Amino acid sequence: MMAPTMGIRGCVTALAAGLLLSACATTPEGTYYASPTDPTTVRMAHILHRAAIAGGDDPNRYGFAFIKSPTAAAYSDEDATFYFTDGLMRQPASIIEAVVAHEVAHEVMGHVGTRRKLSLSLTASFGALGIFAPGVGLLDFVVNPLVVRAFGRHQELQADQKAVEILRAMGHPAPRRVLATALEAVAAHTPREREGLEGLLATHPTLDDRLAALIPLEPPPKPVTPVARAQYGRLP
Numbered sequence: 364m365m366a367p368t369m370g371i372r373g374c375v376t377a378l379a380a381g382l383l384l385s386a387c388a389t390t391p392e393g394t395y396y397a398s399p400t401d402p403t404t405v406r407m408a409h410i411l412h413r414a415a416i417a418g419g420d421d422p423n424r425y426g427f428a429f430i431k432s433p434t435a436a437a438y439s440d441e442d443a444t445f446y447f448t449d450g451l452m453r454q455p456a457s458i459i460e461a462v463v464a465h466e467v468a469h470e471v472m473g474h475v476g477t478r479r480k481l482s483l484s485l486t487a488s489f490g491a492l493g494i495f496a497p498g499v500g501l502l503d504f505v506v507n508p509l510v511v512r513a514f515g516r517h518q519e520l521q522a523d524q525k526a527v528e529i530l531r532a533m534g535h536p537a538p539r540r541v542l543a544t545a546l547e548a549v550a551a552h553t554p555r556e557r558e559g560l561e562g563l564l565a566t567h568p569t570l571d572d573r574l575a576a577l578i579p580l581e582p583p584p585k586p587v588t589p590v591a592r593a594q595y596g597r598l599p
């Protein structure tokens with residue numbers, strides 16, 4: 364019964380009190396609001412809550428909705444309102460957390476500002492380009508200049524750096540590696556760029572730019588050595 368055209372201002376409280384919606388004309392096509400008791404909703408609410416606290420913000424300000432799309436992507440609107448695709452929710456937890464950390468970073472750094480325009484963000488080298496793929500269904504809202512705003516290259520790189528801090532505060536011991544892995548994974552789950560988009564997307568850094576800015580990554584986790592295994596095997 365919740366129409367796709369409804370906004371989620373007030374969805375802040377949605378995390379705890381159910382989805383309190385108010386009218387808003389800029390909600391993206393395909394948006395839906397899962398039940399507050401839906402496991403996916405609960406999972407995202409938990410991740411977003413942790414990320415907001417890790418970013419030094421009030422988690423009660425944050426709200427979210429989902430978008431029916433196989434593409435792994437996230438979008439920011441003003442008022443700490445995020446949209447996450449079904450495709451993203453099918454990714455491993457660490458990737459979802461990295462994506463959320465990046466979006467929270469935009470919010471705590473004030474990138475969205477007060478403009479009521481849906482912002483297109485995240486996703487590697489513009490992994491969100493996947494939304495331009497035929498059949499994905501987000502084309503209308505993405506190409507509508509009244510609705511979409513891409514963050515600038517500098518803001519994306521800033522948000523990545525802030526996301527590293529947020530991921531660390533969320534308990535990830537190797538946050539740079541987690542974010543780099545997420546950027547690559549999201550890019551791999553979205554179609555390649557198509558030509559003719561430069562005008563809209565020229566402000567966005569490439570995946571290579573973003574990965575380079577995360578260097579040096581933390582060393583990979585050490586494999587369990589045979590000695591350690593043998594010792595472990597002798598434990599009662």
Ligand SMILES: [Zn+2]
Pocket residue numbers: 465469484485486514518519522
């Ligand atoms: Zn971004």
